[in-house]
Amino acid sequence: MMLLLMLIADLLILSVHGWIVYKTTKIECFPNARYIRNATCGIKAVNRYRSHTNMESDIVNKLRNVSLNLQIFLRNSANKFKPFLVNVTANLCSILDKRNFPAYTTIVMNILKEVSNVNHSCPFTHPLSTHQQKRLIVKNLYMDEKFMPIVPPLGLYKIDFNFLEGYPYDDVGTVILYIQVTDVKEFKLRTKAPKFVYSTIIYKTLSIECKYNPEILTNVTCQLKPINWQKSVCIWDADIPHSLKNISIHLQLFKIYGANNFLPFLINTTLNMCDVLSKRSFSVYGKILFTILKETSNINHQCPHEEHLSLYNLYVDARLVPVTLPLGIYKAVVRFLEGYPQVFIGTTVLNLEAMEKRERRGKVNKN
Structure with missing residues (x-):
């Protein structure tokens, strides 16, 4: 499940949206040892404008009903992170089973399908399952512009992914991403991509x-x-x-x-x-x-x-x-x-x- 958190986590990793770049500058992972063990999460720099996120973890306790609380914060002029637009909780098992279609479903499903082995319905793993079934993996995850429905304001964002099991909720793990959204002026001279125009x-x-x-x-x-x-x-x-x-x-x-x-x-x-x-x-x-x-x-x-x-x-x-x-x-x-x-x-x-x-x-x- 840590992986799921990681896979969505990097949903905003890095991309060029017109002339806007989304680059992950830092990642923090806090797994709950009752569910997740041997967790690794890190960022691999690809070039000046892109970094990939790689995450792996073992699930030691069966996950039957997983939910995700997603919150986004934007750093203000006082260097404090304030809530920005998104604070939503969704049941991931319903999304993977295609029983529920909240606003973020398409983004989540596309990411899961392309960069991870979290592409099947719940439950996730069993203590007696094979090694391949217990291991969750996310590889080379970055933010492709096709996943972004809007162009956010420039600045530093903090994105909290808190994974929960069952009801009442029990903490599975948390991934925190710090993402810099910048206008890369130098990139304009080195690409033939069409220029993004901010219209009124x-x-x-x-x-x-x-x-x-x-x-x-x-x-x-x-x-x-x-x-x-x-x-x-x-x-x-x-x-x-x-x-x-x-x-x-x-x-x-x-x-x-x-x-x-x-x-x-x-x-x-x-x-x-x-x-x-x-x-x-x-x-x-x-x-x-x-x-x-x-x-x-x-x-x-x-x-x-x-x-x-x-x-x-x-x-x-x-x-x-x-x-x-x-x-x-x-x-x-x-x-x-x-x-x-x-x-x-x-x-x-x-x-x-x-x-x-x-x-x-x-x-x-x-x-």
């Missing part, structure tokens, strides 16, 4: 759909107001007969692909809005949410919320998006829940288009 991207809301629980929300207004050909804003308001004391938000993002189907894309997370508003939670999505609510709504104070809620002139500002998303059509599904056990409040579905910003041409005077 805008996010236009195409439509909005709202569903709500009439026992919690009344007099609901949900509409889209066009501003110009590349911008539209959302207007939403509702009355609350009873106060809301503990609101949670479940956010999912989907992207449309060639078959005209929406497939999961990167984000599938739940956060407590009351913790965000009271500044008890500091997730990257929480900070974005807090900034949006502060600027465009009356939901700018701590819980509880009562009487009337309103959002006005709401749109996706590119300044609030920490990464540049690929061009295309997206669907953001935002589900609101109250209390615990959670009670459904409502759902808002936004269809957006990520497109290049273009200046509108003026009329040509033929005279």
Whole structure:
């Protein structure tokens, strides 16, 4: 299992994405001796822009139900690592059995298939199994640009892969990768690869759909107001007969692909809005949410919320998006829940288009 951790671990090892290079500068491995023994993990430099990760381990206890918690951190100007976009837990056995298809499934499956012997369904090994079955191996693992759905900001990242067994979770091992994302200017003179161009991207809301629980929300207004050909804003308001004391938000993002189907894309997370508003939670999505609510709504104070809620002139500002998303059509599904056990409040579905910003041409005077 240590290998699995290692194989995914280097999912961000090194690659050239346009002119962006992802290079692993350091790796740390912390196996649990009750599951993993004889573990080795190291980095082998290939050239100035690439390094390979090699990992091996023996499994001494059968792994039947393996999960992975993946967290990404970005170092800030104060030299501290702060959460960045991803904090997700997924069941790897369900992914390998193709019973579950979370946002990161395609990346995980492609990596497992190409660089390791972790390419079969659970369980992993048995104490009486053969040596070949017990040994997990990852060789020459690096980050190929085809695995990267987005181009992240430049900087130093820390990626934590924490592998867990069963439920309640029991620690199997942890791999920590430090990855430098840089713009290699010298490389431009030594390659014939097409230059990656950072365009000015805008996010236009195409439509909005709202569903709500009439026992919690009344007099609901949900509409889209066009501003110009590349911008539209959302207007939403509702009355609350009873106060809301503990609101949670479940956010999912989907992207449309060639078959005209929406497939999961990167984000599938739940956060407590009351913790965000009271500044008890500091997730990257929480900070974005807090900034949006502060600027465009009356939901700018701590819980509880009562009487009337309103959002006005709401749109996706590119300044609030920490990464540049690929061009295309997206669907953001935002589900609101109250209390615990959670009670459904409502759902808002936004269809957006990520497109290049273009200046509108003026009329040509033929005279």
